[in-house]
Amino acid sequence: MAYETILTETQGRVATITLNRPQALNALNATLMNEVIAAAKGFDADAGIGCIVITGSAKAFAAGADIKEMAGREATEMYLADWFAPWEELTRVRKPIIAAVAGFALGGGCELAMMCDFILAADSAKFGQPEVKLGVIPGMGGSQRLTRAVGKAKAMEMCLTGRFMDAEEAERSGLVARIVPADKLLEEAAKLAETIAGMSLPATMAIKESVNRSFEVTLAEGVRFERRVFHSGFANADQKEGMAAFIEKRAPNFKHS
Ligand code: HXC
Secondary structure: OOOOOEEEEEEOOEEEEEEOOHHHOOOEOHHHHHHHHHHHHHHHHOOOOOEEEEEOOOOEEEOOEOHHHHOOOOHHHHHHHOOOHHHHHHHHOOOOEEEEEOOEEEOHHHHHHHHOOEEEEEOOOEEEOHHHHHOOOOOOOHHHHHHHHHOHHHHHHHHHHOOOEEHHHHHHOOOOOEEEOHHHHHHHHHHHHHHHHHOOHHHHHHHHHHHHHOOOOOHHHHHHHHHHHHHHHHHOHHHHHHHHHHHOOOOOOOOOO
8 A cells, every 4th residue: 555654564474664754754744643543453454464563764753743734723623623533543453563763752753652552762762742842732642641651750840841851761761661772773673573473463462452451440450351361362272372382392383363
């Protein structure tokens, strides 16, 4: 499929979506939003794909929502269109999504990275919610997801001042899973994605669903949910294969079913 603002690629069971508006540091306009969502949903529905990577360029993962597209809008128009709401569709993708972030991940760019299941950061990565400097507030989940990721003190400070966090601080604060050298980012992201895509798909999807559940429900409900999903995993062919392979001291050959 031909897109205007993203590139897509598949390698084995891994799909990569590359944000590609270099002239605007990958600012998230409506076209890019619709294309990322369409591509991600397509890969989610593709039985041959087990993990999705979303990445940008060496200079910018994404420098935010497109300020030029937004600047002249009126509140009623944004309310009626429910501006930014379609991004929620990305959070309904059921397969694991890794954000591979180099350079700027600001505003909507930081929020997009946080919508993914985890962030792999290049040592060049810079995260921030600088909306306050534009006279507005985060609008794609930043005030909520950043707070859950790094806690109230840091989220407040970042959102109130608009300062950027470098990769080291982001890792220390729990915003990113790991830091890799910038020139190895794509290679490391592909390796990680291949590892995940090589696991049993029903297991990785259920893990994603269970971890995300922890943000929505009480501990008791979450633990009960996990246990029921664990039980249902014994209906999967991959459970039989995974456990047989362990006992027979060989590598499992998952069928993703
Ligand atoms: C539209 C953008 C953009 C953006 C950069 N550009 N960010 N266009 N929307 N968010 C464009 C610039 O206008 C410029 O185009 C080109 O990309 C290169 O950017 P420069 O500023 O020249 O690059 P540099 O000097 O290296 O600075 C990089 C930067 C800076 C620090 C990342 O671009 C920046 O501060 N960008 C805005 C970051 C931001 O505020 N993001 C939050 C947006 S609001 P031209 O054609 O002029 O050369 C948001 C949430 C919205 O995301 C929720 C509230 C409703």
